[in-house]
Amino acid sequence: xxxxxxxxxxxxxxxxxxxxxxxxxxxTCDELGIETVAVFSEPDRGAAYVDEATIAVxxxxxxxxxxxxxxxxxxxxxxxxxxxxIHPGYGFLSENADxxxxxxxxxxxxxxxxxxxxxxxxxKVEAKRIAAAAGVPLVPGAELDADVxxxxxxxxxxxxxxxxxxxxxxxxxxxxxxxxxASDGLAEAVMGARREAAASFGDPxxxxxxxxxxxxxxxxxxxxxxxxxxxxxxxxxxxxxRRHQKIVEESPSPGATAxxxxxxxxxxxxxxxxxxxxxxxxxxxxxAGDGAAQEFFFLEMNTRLQVxxxxxxxxxxxxxxxxxxxVAQGGRIxxxxxxIHRSGHAIEVRLYAEDPARDFLPSTGTxxxxxxxxxxxxxxxxxxxxxAGSVVTPFYDPMLAKVIARGESRAAAVATLASxxxxxxxDGVTTNTDSLIAILRSPGFGEGNTTTSFLDDHxxxxxxxxxxxxxxxxxxxxxxxxxxxxxPLRGQAVPTTRGWRNVGGAPELVSVAYRDxxxxxxxxxxxxxxxxxxxxxxxxxxxxxxxAAQTVRTDPRFEHVSATLESEHRxxxxxxxxxxxxxxxxxxxxxxxxxxxxxxxxxxxxxxxxPVSGRSVIVESHGVRARYDVVTAWAGSGDAAxxxxxxxxxxxxxxxxxVVVGDVVEAGAPLVxxxxxxxxxxxxxxxxxxxxxxxxxxxxxxxxxxxVATLTPTHIHEEPRGGGGV
Numbered sequence: 001x002x003x004x005x006x007x008x009x010x011x012x013x014x015x016x017x018x019x020x021x022x023x024x025x026x027x028t029c030d031e032l033g034i035e036t037v038a039v040f041s042e043p044d045r046g047a048a049y050v051d052e053a054t055i056a057v058x059x060x061x062x063x064x065x066x067x068x069x070x071x072x073x074x075x076x077x078x079x080x081x082x083x084x085x086i087h088p089g090y091g092f093l094s095e096n097a098d099x100x101x102x103x104x105x106x107x108x109x110x111x112x113x114x115x116x117x118x119x120x121x122x123x124k125v126e127a128k129r130i131a132a133a134a135g136v137p138l139v140p141g142a143e144l145d146a147d148v149x150x151x152x153x154x155x156x157x158x159x160x161x162x163x164x165x166x167x168x169x170x171x172x173x174x175x176x177x178x179x180x181x182a183s184d185g186l187a188e189a190v191m192g193a194r195r196e197a198a199a200s201f202g203d204p205x206x207x208x209x210x211x212x213x214x215x216x217x218x219x220x221x222x223x224x225x226x227x228x229x230x231x232x233x234x235x236x237x238x239x240x241x242r243r244h245q246k247i248v249e250e251s252p253s254p255g256a257t258a259x260x261x262x263x264x265x266x267x268x269x270x271x272x273x274x275x276x277x278x279x280x281x282x283x284x285x286x287x288a289g290d291g292a293a294q295e296f297f298f299l300e301m302n303t304r305l306q307v308x309x310x311x312x313x314x315x316x317x318x319x320x321x322x323x324x325x326x327v328a329q330g331g332r333i334x335x336x337x338x339x340i341h342r343s344g345h346a347i348e349v350r351l352y353a354e355d356p357a358r359d360f361l362p363s364t365g366t367x368x369x370x371x372x373x374x375x376x377x378x379x380x381x382x383x384x385x386x387x388a389g390s391v392v393t394p395f396y397d398p399m400l401a402k403v404i405a406r407g408e409s410r411a412a413a414v415a416t417l418a419s420x421x422x423x424x425x426x427d428g429v430t431t432n433t434d435s436l437i438a439i440l441r442s443p444g445f446g447e448g449n450t451t452t453s454f455l456d457d458h459x460x461x462x463x464x465x466x467x468x469x470x471x472x473x474x475x476x477x478x479x480x481x482x483x484x485x486x487x488p489l490r491g492q493a494v495p496t497t498r499g500w501r502n503v504g505g506a507p508e509l510v511s512v513a514y515r516d517x518x519x520x521x522x523x524x525x526x527x528x529x530x531x532x533x534x535x536x537x538x539x540x541x542x543x544x545x546x547x548a549a550q551t552v553r554t555d556p557r558f559e560h561v562s563a564t565l566e567s568e569h570r571x572x573x574x575x576x577x578x579x580x581x582x583x584x585x586x587x588x589x590x591x592x593x594x595x596x597x598x599x600x601x602x603x604x605x606x607x608x609x610x611p612v613s614g615r616s617v618i619v620e621s622h623g624v625r626a627r628y629d630v631v632t633a634w635a636g637s638g639d640a641a642x643x644x645x646x647x648x649x650x651x652x653x654x655x656x657x658x659v660v661v662g663d664v665v666e667a668g669a670p671l672v673x674x675x676x677x678x679x680x681x682x683x684x685x686x687x688x689x690x691x692x693x694x695x696x697x698x699x700x701x702x703x704x705x706x707x708v709a710t711l712t713p714t715h716i717h718e719e720p721r722g723g724g725g726v
Contacts, residue, residue, distance in 0.1 A: 008084070008329060008330065009329055010109055010325060010329055011034065011084055012035040012037060012055075012082055012083045012085070013025070013035070013037065013083060013084075013085045013086070013087055013111070014036075014037040014074075014077060014086045014087070015037065015087050015089060016087065016089065016094075017068065017087075017089030018039075018044055018047065018049065018068060018396065019049065019386075020383050020399065020400075021091075021305075021385075022038060022385070023049045023383070023384070024321065024383055025087050025321055026038070026052050026053055028321040028322050028325070032322065032325065035054040035055070036052075036053040037055045037081040037083045038055070038056040038057070039067075039077045040056060040057075040059060041066070041395070042058075042062050043062055043396075045058070047385070047386075048385065048390065049385065055081045057080055059073050059077065063653070064396065068093070071093065071096075071099050074099075075102060078106070079106075085109035085110075085328065086109070086110060088100075089304075089305070090306065090307055094112070094304040095304055097115040097119045097122055098115075100112060100113075100118055101115040110328065111279070111324050111325060112278075112279050112303070113224075113303045114276065117276055117277050117278065117303060118303045121300070121301040124168075124207065124300050125143050125205070127300055127301055128298070130271070130275065134270055134271055135267075135270075136270075137295070137297050137298060138297055139297040139298075139299070141160060141208055142157075142207060142208045142209075144205075144206055144207055146205070153186060154183055157183055157186045157208060158183070160209065162181055162182060163181045163213065164179075164208050164209060164211050165177060165178070165179060165208070165210075165211045166189045166190055166193040166207075167206060167207055167209055168193060168194075168197035168201060168203070168204075168206055169197075169205040175196055175197070175201075176193045176196045176197030177193065178192060180211075190206060192673070193206050194206055195656055195680075199675060212286050212297070213451075213452070213453055214451040215239075215288040215451060216239045216253065216255050216256060216452070217237065217239045217284065217286060217299075218235050218239075218256050218261075218285050218296070219238060219284040219285065219306070220232050220235050220265055220267075220268035221235070221280070221282055221306070221312050221320075222268050222269055222277065222281050222282065222283060223279070223281070223320075223323060223327070224272050224273070224276070224277040224278045224281070225278055225327045225331070225333045226278050227332050228273075229332055229333045230269050230277065231333055231336070231337045232265045232268055233312050233316055233320075234252065234265075234312065234342050235251060235252065235253050235256065235261060235265075236251045236312060237252075237255065237256070238308060239450045239451055239452050239454060240439065240445075240452075241452060242455060243679065246308065246350065247349060247350045247352070247432070248347065248350075248440075248445075248450075249311050249348045250311060250345065250346065250410070251311045251312060251315050252345065253287075254448030255449075255450065255451075256294070256296075257290075259294075260294050263296070264285055264296055267283070267285075271283055277303075278327055279324050280309070280320055281301060281303050281304070282302045282306045284300050284301070285298060285299055286299055305320060305324065307399075308348050310346075310348055310381060311347070311348045314346035314404055315344055315345065315406065316341065316342055316343075317343075318340075344406050344409075344413070345412070346406045346407075347404070347405055347413045347440075349404075349421070349436045349439075350399055351402065351426075351431060351436070352398045352399050352400065352431065352432045353365075353398040353399075353429040353430065353431055353677075354430065354431070354677075356432050356435040356462035357435075357462055360679075362677040362679065363392065363429040363431070364429065364650060364651060366389065366390070366391050366392075366428050367388055367390045367392065367400075367428040368428040369426060369427035369618075370386055370387055370400075370425070372401070372424055372425075374423045374424070375424065377416065377420060379405055379416050380403065380404070380420045381403075382402070382403050382404075383401060383402045384400060384401035384402075385399070385400065385401065386400050394650055394651040394676045394677055395677075396677060397677055400426070403417065403420060403424070404417075405420060410448070414441075417440055418437050418441055421437050421440075422437060422623070425576075434464045434465045435461060435463075435464060438460075438461040438465075439454075442458060442461055444458060463517045463518040464515060465626075466516060466517040467624050467626065468622075468624075471621065474588070475624075475628070476512070476523060476525060476538050476628075477525075477536060477561075477563060477581065478581050478590055478619045478621070479628050480510070480525035480536045480537075480538065480563070482592055482617050483525070483617060483630065484510060484525070485565065507527060507528045507537075509524055509525070509526050510526075510630060511523065511525070511631040513629045513630075514626060514629070522631060523538060523540075524538075525537070525538055525539070526538075526539065534562070535561060535562055537561070561584050563581065563582060563583045565590075565592065566580045576618040577592065577593055579591065581621075590620065591618070591620030591625070592618070593617070593618045594616075594617050615629075615630040616628060617630075648674055648681075648702050648703070648704055650676045650704050651676060651702065651703050652702060653674065653675050653676070654672055654673070654675075654696045654698055654699065654701075654702060654708075655680070656698065657694060657696065658672065659691045659694065660694070661691055661694060662690065663690070663691045664689070664691075665711070667684075667685055669684060670682045670683070670684055671685055671691075671708060671709050672708045672709065687713055689712050690712045691711060695709060696708045
């Protein structure tokens with residue numbers, strides 16, 4: 001049932017995507033001598049991929065739906081630029097069969113499977129029917145009508161069994177998906193999944209599926225051509241996920257048996273052949289059990305290039321984008337199955353602008369630093385969508401880059417990748433780098449115990465780096481000298497006797513906020529003047545900023561010590577440049593940089609801390625790199641009505657308002673749903689009360705820390721003068 005495609009050579013290719021995958025496709029096209037066309041929304045005007053393409057065409061709008069998902073705009077960009085082909089990348093329109101049909105109807109080459117094959121697999125419900133007809137084992141599930149009643153919904157849930165997954169029939173990437181462990185949460189999960197699926201994919205259809213816990217998520221890379229050829233390129237295991245989105249992928253799978261894999265390869269290629277599949281695709285399975293008792297179940301087929309395709313490229317030595325282009329031009333698959341070999345082990349991690357210790361809260365801001373050149377390892381590959389100066393906005397997925405390492409053994413690949421991540425330099429946003437390193441170096445990962453419950457079983461891996469006390473003190477002393485020295489250092493030590501006086505003066509103070517693992521910390525640093533000149537100290541046990549009038553305890557190991565900081569570079573700088581810190585005559589190398597206009601990472605380093613001033617210090621020593629945000633002086637004098645209760649942690653778009661004025665809600669009740677960076681964030685009541693005002697509407701774009709509703713606490717019976725911000 002393969003559809004015939006006339007051979008047509010590609011000379012100019014439009015990439016209907018952005019970020020990392022756009023740069024990836026452009027790179028292969030450059031190697032093949034194919035000109036490229038980039039499309040960009042207004043927030044992406046300065047993105048790296050825009051400058052790397054031969055031609056770039058602006059799209060109207062800021063959000064995905066206004067720009068990259070606008071079919072007519074993308075096709076018009078192809079006409080205006082003279083493109084003769086379109087590569088959709090992944091996400092956005094990559095699995096939209098109507099878009100693929102529109103591309104071919106316009107006389108352009110579509111770099112992907114035929115519209116009919118896409119339609120066969122696009123809806124997971126229909127895909128399961130086709131897979132079942134092909135004899136592929138399925139996870140127990142149930143389809144849901146659009147107007148299903150709550151009693152029928154509960155009956156379906158009982159038939160499937162708990163825990164279960166509510167899943168969107170269209171799309172993927174973990175969106176439109178909810179885990180439900182008991183019947184009392186089913187109705188809310190169904191509504192949320194439908195809402196997210198409609199917003200992300202334009203299709204609210206959902207279904208129920210048994211949630212197989214502690215299983216492995218293993219997928220098979222397949223490839224087909226227009227001549228009926230179908231091959232597989234082995235498997236990837238992608239079990240370690242957050243919010244049902246993969247963050248660590250590897251090949252070979254550390255847990256699937258050889259017998260299981262053989263049957264999975266056969267099932268995947270059989271399914272691809274049954275629908276006349278062309279181009280790159282991935283058939284995903286759940287693998288449960290061990291040894292001879294191991295079994296697998298079909299999940300879905302992704303009719304596009306996967307985010308994690310570099311894993312396959314690293315172990316096979318093949319360029320899958322080049323294969324896609326060859327097949328799209330009517331060519332045959334470059335190799336027969338017997339000629340495709342795998343060597344060594346490869347692991348990929350996805351580097352996100354997010355805070356794992358804060359429920360993966362996305363982080364926005366400007367990348368003051370993004371240095372991957374320092375990795376300098378032939379066995380490491382970095383596919384990034386950003387460079388220093390790139391702006392991470394709330395409009396798109398927060399993935400910054402993928403880092404992939406190869407080794408002759410799994411242990412070698414793990415060690416190489418973890419080491420590479422420690423050398424990566426990123427400043428300006430919060431990232432999951434420390435968490436990824438912790439995962440890779442954990443005993444469970446090293447032993448290959450990588451099931452889909454891995455992060456649930458090891459929540460400590462999400463807390464970030466806990467800096468040893470002595471290292472933290474050294475960092476704080478570096479901050480004290482860097483921030484309180486009256487002039488930027490220009491490559492020479494500044495005498496601490498400057499400002500000598502007969503009587504002691506009031507101390508100069510600065511407070512910095514930072515994260516230590518999952519803990520939020522604010523520490524005040526000071527410089528005092530006396531007969532001996534300037535000395536520095538670190539306050540302890542203050543719990544927040546202090547003033548010169550307060551009596552504070554100071555760390556006895558760093559109480560009134562003399563210190564100088566020397567740098568060989570023009571300084572301050574947002575990068576941690578080499579310097580030397582001398583404390584009471586003892587000198588040590590340190591990296592230090594001061595950013596006087598720090599763009600932030602969707603707020604201060606400390607959640608709920610007083611506002612930061614815009615200044616920050618990056619310090620690197622003892623193998624630890626950390627950011628310290630300067631806390632605004634007298635921050636407590638702001639409007640008390642809004643202090644301590646910001647609603648929206650990140651900028652985003654309101655997609656649902658769950659309450660109306662007059663509703664009585666309990667603490668934890670959902671008030672508003674916010675979509676930011678392709679994820680939903682539910683704003684909940686922090687106390688029981690009555691909704692007295694709602695400040696946002698559906699479709700409204702809001703900034704971080706926007707109050708969405710006002711609650712009157714239930715324990716207040718008299719007429720209140722004002723409610724608390726939620």
